[in-house]
Amino acid sequence: xxxxxxxxxxxxxxxxxxxxxxxxxxxxxxxxxxxxxxxxxxxxxxxxxxxxxxxxxxxxxxxxxxxxxxxxxxxxxxxxxxxxxxxxxxxxxxxxxxxxxxxxxxxxxxxxxxxxxxxxxxxxxxxxxxxxxxxxxxxxxxxxxxxxxxxxxxxxxxxxxxxxxxxxxxxxxxxxxxxxxxxxxxxxxxxxxxxxxxxxxxxxxxxxxxxxxxxxxxxxxxxxxxxxxxxxxxxxxxxxxxxxxxxxxxxxxxxxxxxxxxxxxxxxxxxxxxxxxxxxxxxxxxxxxxxxxxxxxxxxxxxxxxxxxxxxxxxxxxxxxxxxxxxxxxxxxxxxxxxxxxxxxxxxxxxxxxxxxxxxxxxxxxxxxxxxxxxxxxxxxxxxxxxxxxxxxxxxxxxxxxxxx
Amino acid sequence: xxxxxxxxxxxxxxxxxxxxxxxxxxxxxxxxxxxxxxxxxxxxxxxxxxxxxxxxxxxxxxxxxxxxxxxxxxxxxxxxxxxxxxxxxxxxxxxxxxxxxxxxxxxxxxxxxxxxxxxxxxxxxxxxxxxxxxxxxxxxxxxxxxxxxxxxxxxxxxxxxxxxxxxxxxxxxxxxxxx
Numbered sequence: 001x002x003x004x005x006x007x008x009x010x011x012x013x014x015x016x017x018x019x020x021x022x023x024x025x026x027x028x029x030x031x032x033x034x035x036x037x038x039x040x041x042x043x044x045x046x047x048x049x050x051x052x053x054x055x056x057x058x059x060x061x062x063x064x065x066x067x068x069x070x071x072x073x074x075x076x077x078x079x080x081x082x083x084x085x086x087x088x089x090x091x092x093x094x095x096x097x098x099x100x101x102x103x104x105x106x107x108x109x110x111x112x113x114x115x116x117x118x119x120x121x122x123x124x125x126x127x128x129x130x131x132x133x134x135x136x137x138x139x140x141x142x143x144x145x146x147x148x149x150x151x152x153x154x155x156x157x158x159x160x161x162x163x164x165x166x167x168x169x170x171x172x173x174x175x176x177x178x179x180x181x182x183x184x185x186x187x188x189x190x191x192x193x194x195x196x197x198x199x200x201x202x203x204x205x206x207x208x209x210x211x212x213x214x215x216x217x218x219x220x221x222x223x224x225x226x227x228x229x230x231x232x233x234x235x236x237x238x239x240x241x242x243x244x245x246x247x248x249x250x251x252x253x254x255x256x257x258x259x260x261x262x263x264x265x266x267x268x269x270x271x272x273x274x275x276x277x278x279x280x281x282x283x284x285x286x287x288x289x290x291x292x293x294x295x296x297x298x299x300x301x302x303x304x305x306x307x308x309x310x311x312x313x314x315x316x317x318x319x320x321x322x323x324x325x326x327x328x329x330x331x332x333x334x335x336x337x338x339x340x341x342x343x344x345x346x347x348x349x350x351x352x353x354x355x356x357x358x359x360x361x362x363x364x365x366x367x368x369x370x371x372x373x374x375x376x377x378x379x380x381x382x383x384x385x386x387x388x389x390x391x392x393x394x395x396x397x398x399x400x401x402x403x404x405x
Numbered sequence: 406x407x408x409x410x411x412x413x414x415x416x417x418x419x420x421x422x423x424x425x426x427x428x429x430x431x432x433x434x435x436x437x438x439x440x441x442x443x444x445x446x447x448x449x450x451x452x453x454x455x456x457x458x459x460x461x462x463x464x465x466x467x468x469x470x471x472x473x474x475x476x477x478x479x480x481x482x483x484x485x486x487x488x489x490x491x492x493x494x495x496x497x498x499x500x501x502x503x504x505x506x507x508x509x510x511x512x513x514x515x516x517x518x519x520x521x522x523x524x525x526x527x528x529x530x531x532x533x534x535x536x537x538x539x540x541x542x543x544x545x546x547x548x549x550x551x552x553x554x555x556x557x558x559x560x561x562x563x564x565x566x567x568x569x570x571x572x573x574x575x576x577x578x579x580x581x582x583x584x
Contacts, residue, residue: 030558044517049528049556053451053476053483081476100555173557371527 031173035198036248047332048371050100054081054396060374065362067401070317073360076389076400077114080105083391083398085179085307086381087129087136089151094381095119095136096391096398099127099177104138106154107398119154120147127228128180128190139178139190142168144211164215167192174205175226175244179307184237187212191241193226198246198271198280206270208241208261223267223292224259229308229379234322236351238262240296242305242326245274247333254278256303257295258326260351266293297353303339304329307379307391315386315403322347325359327377327390337372340364342380342390360390360401419478421485427466431489437538444491448528450483452555462552494534498580506577509570514562515578523578533581541575 029036032047057075065073082098083105089095096105104120120126120138128139136147143165150157168176175193183189187210194206201207208220208227220239230241239261245254254274269276269292271283276294279287299305308326323346330339340363346355363375376394383389387402421432424442429435432443442450456462457471458479474482498506510516510523518529525531532540546552547563548571554560566574 030556030561046518047556049448049452051448051451052455052555053479055480056477079476 031196032247034196035246040248044370045333045335048376048394050082050376050394051396052081052101054079055394057395057397060395060397061362061365064365064374065360065399067360070403071401072404073390073399073401076398077107077116078395078397079116080107080398081396082393083396084378084393085127085129086379086389086391086398087131088381088383089131089136090134091151092384093151093154094383094389094398095129095131097126097129097138099125099393102126104129104136108154117154119150119157125177128178130180130182130188132182137163137180137182137188139180139188141176141178142166142171144178144180144188144190162215163188163213164211164217177228179228179230181230181232181239183210183239184232185210187218189220189230189239191224191227191230193224193228194270197248198282200271200283208239220264221259221261221266221268223270223272225270227259228306229326231309231324233351234310234312238351240308240310240324242299242308243268243295244304245301246271246280247302249274249281250301251334251336252301255295255298255301256305258297258299258305258308258324258345258353259293260296267291268293268295296351297345297356299326299328299343299356300338302331302334302337304331305339305343306377307381309380309382311382311388313382313386313388316388317403319346320344325380325388327380329376329378329393330364330373335368337364337367340373340376342377360399363392419474419481421482423470424482424486432486433489433492434536434539437536438542440536440539441491441534442486443489445487445531446525446527446529447483447487449525449530450486451479452528453530454479454482456555461555491531491534493582494580496534496537496576496579498576502573502576503580505573509574510577513565513570513574515574518558518562523581532578535579537575537579540578541571544571544575 057078067073080096082101083096084099085097087095094107102121102123103118104126106117106119108115124140126138126140130137134149136150138145144163145160147158172195174195178190181189189210192205192207194201206224207222208224209217210220211217224243226244227241232239241259243257245256257275271280272287273279273284273289273292275298277289305326306329308324311320311323323344326343328339328341331337341358342360344357344359348354363373366372375392377390378393379391381389387400390399427439428442434441454471457467519525519532523532547559548566
């Protein structure tokens with residue numbers, strides 16, 4: 001992997017420390033401030049830390065959660081600090097990954113009572129999860145592994161078998177935690193994000209990749225700053241994914257985006273062009289946005305779209321079939337915060353967006369406050385019974401949305 | 406000593422009286438090397454205890470203290486101490502340091518995260534009125550890498566500090582009364 005090492009070192013040299021400050025050049029600012037221009041040096045905007053010990057539902061305003069009429073939302077399980085991506089096993093076990101922590105949880109429903117256990121620990125941001133035919137696949141920062149038969153061995157899980165590793169050879173900060181999705185071709189699809197907010201990525205970074213069970217990697221799409229949510233259209237089998245656009249440009253630009261992969265070799269613009277039509281002030285100087293593929297939908301600026309799924313369960317009413325549900329984790333790099341909800345995207349038969357509206361709201365308390373929210377939706381997952389689980393990594397709680405009876 | 410909150414756990418494990426032995430009555434330390442924990446942001450206390458328990462932060466006294474505590478107990482202790490009133494600092498910064506302190510706190514981005522009056526918020530501690538030797542030791546530890554926060558912000562911020570800056574900042578901040 002020497003090529004990647006050298007390429008990464010060259011990429012690092014392109015990072016422009018724009019953080020204006022009369023301190024010695026030897027101390028780089030924290031990674032979330034990379035790309036912050038001089039004019040914003042007084043900004044107090046900052047990312048929010050999760051509750052690493054979790055927070056009990058009884059101490060939270062759960063009754064503020066709202067869903068459309070005909071649906072109800074309730075706490076399904078708690079006590080899982082950093083709960084993020086979810087995947088359901090053949091026997092119904094819900095596996096829950098984390099990004100900021102090192103654990104994977106397993107939730108077993110024992111006659112209406114959810115039992116939570118930590119099934120895997122000591123992993124490196126185990127955010128990507130797929131369950132297929134008895135095997136749990138886990139994507140960490142640097143590798144993708146498999147745990148065969150884990151659902152029968154929750155108290156004594158099998159050892160990880162590596163499918164591919166060395167995906168983060170420099171152990172660098174940057175968007176290296178992964179989302180994982182199983183393709184119709186049996187391959188595992190995942191993101192490798194940009195190594196910084198607005199930097200020149202290597203050919204493997206800022207991309208969607210896929211790997212087969214033997215560990216052979218292929219690039220699926222490029223110019224994707226960071227996607228942590230993807231799913232396959234139930235009819236066309238095309239890959240759709242969410243993307244986080246850059247920070248420190250403005251409150252309203254660029255939008256986070258939803259994309260559709262309709263052919264091989266698509267480049268979605270990063271770092272040259274954002275949201276299909278906005279050239280980057282630095283990297284876009286000598287490029288045209290016309291060179292790149294535009295998004296299917298602009299989702300909102302600094303809304304943080306993460307987990308997404310097409311709904312094809314048997315519980316929700318017919319008009320929800322084939323809709324995309326996206327968990328918006330919500331803003332930090334915006335003076336008026338937005339997101340902190342689950343949004344619904346309706347597509348027509350040609351894949352054009354016809355509706356984009358809130359589905360689950362109530363986490364946002366005061367859009368101007370610091371912090372503005374009491375919870376942050378992270379992933380959505382459709383259970384075997386057609387109900388929808390929503391994870392909240394701020395508190396370590398999972399909610400369930402079902403049709404009210 | 407009266408407890409403000411009834412604890413749902415039996416003695417020992419989550420008993421804040423145990424913490425008082427070092428951190429002082431209701432979390433107001435009288436030892437310059439031991440931090441005051443009264444009135445600290447709730448999320449800061451639970452995160453700090455979590456870091457001791459999980460080994461992200463190592464201390465001969467704190468590591469065994471945190472080792473047996475569950476997340477619920479960490480949250481209860483955090484809720485308790487965050488509600489305790491902070492005794493105003495007895496420390497007086499030197500006139501010079503009181504003058505140059507605010508500039509340095511802005512220059513080195515302390516106020517950017519810890520707040521304009523260094524009162525802290527969310528997972529970031531209140532610094533104002535903290536014990537002098539403790540402040541000095543932590544800044545040195547962040548700079549040398551002996552201590553690190555979960556997201557690397559303090560490590561980055563501390564690299565810019567010279568020894569003299571640390572002395573001035575610690576003196577100034579230890580004498581800051583909570584507004």
